[in-house]
Amino acid sequence: MPRRIIGAAFVSLDGVMQAPGGPDEDWTGGFDQGGWLAALFDEGIGNQVDSVFKPPFDLLLGRRTYEIFAAHWPFAPEGDEIGDLFRSIRKYVLTSRATPLAWAGSERLAGIDALAALRDSDGPNLVIQGSSTLYPQLLERGLLDRIVTMTAPIVLGTGKRMFGDGTPPRSLELVEHRLTRNGIAMATYDVKGAVGIADFQFPEPSEAEIARRARIAAGEGW
Template sequence: MAELIVTTFLSLDGVYQGPGGVEEDPSGGFDQGGWVTPFYEDDMAAYAAEWLGQAGSLLIGRRTYDIFVQYWPKATDQDDPVAVAMNTLPKYVVSRTLPGSDWSGVSVVDGDVVEFVRELKARPGGEIQVHGSGDLLQTLIAHDLVDEYRLWLYPVVLGQGRKLFPEGVAPKSFEHVETRRTSSGANVLVLRPAGKPRHDTFRLVTE
């Protein structure tokens, strides 16, 4: 079975909205877009290339598709492993309004995404990777379909914007797999779901 792997950028206050550009996603009055771009450097590119090399397919939401399709089909450098992966991997775009796409490898998922992902995970192959796609990701999280999280945590507080784990999300705990750090100050936490949180109380230890 294939595993579903999530990669997303987060601020210290848990916001995922508009990381890549000032005008990328101003919905809801968000005016803090482009907060990840100043941190881009070689470590980030190397980690992205390494992990994309493990992908068998990409699963993305419509908003993320609209961002990707403006850039990646024009990135034709065959020595760029990220561009090659983006342009050659099968890409499943979750949308009820996208009529089709000229971008190579794109299939539109316009039905029950939860059932589709369950069927996709049952097939053999490499990782099913979700990049960005916050609204889609929250649906996948709610149905316990995520096998691993690669959370890029950046040293910024935005004070507004959509959060990956909003108020009211079901309580969850995670197993730590790995932590990586980039030279620009981002920490990448690799986590796997580990059921519900455990609770206890600190006790005074006396001799």
């Protein structure tokens, strides 16, 4: 049975997903708010994480997130639930770099075509964690099937965003929505297709509206 690709992300209210777990996780770009999710962690998030990481599945990671994980999870003590799980599963890394992947069970995907072929093959679902650079290209190619967001009630202002530059417009269908004790909004969406366009404007625009459109068309701005 073909796989599905499921993205699971911790995000702030303004869409930042960089370094939720600790201050030293990822300070790229001078990001100094690492650990913002750990301060809000509660049993509701724990239950959602357990549901996302319910075997069988394989991990799908971007190169930078892979390096963060590979420097941490292989060294988790025996008996650590996530550490033991990640040691036992396959890790696929979408990267153009040919640098060897030292974490046991890791495999390089050289490009989006290789990932598309993997998705069409038989096997467990592919779960993304972190890896903000994957989302625009997966949506563009129609490879992302489901998105699970855990949105914290905070605004970070700067940092890597889940849907950054190059993200194409897509519509989503809400599958499930819950709220945790600490105010984390957990939502599951299936990716559907093109964005539906409708119109709240009057059937006949006013003279002021016609003039406004003419100014914009002439490049006069607002």
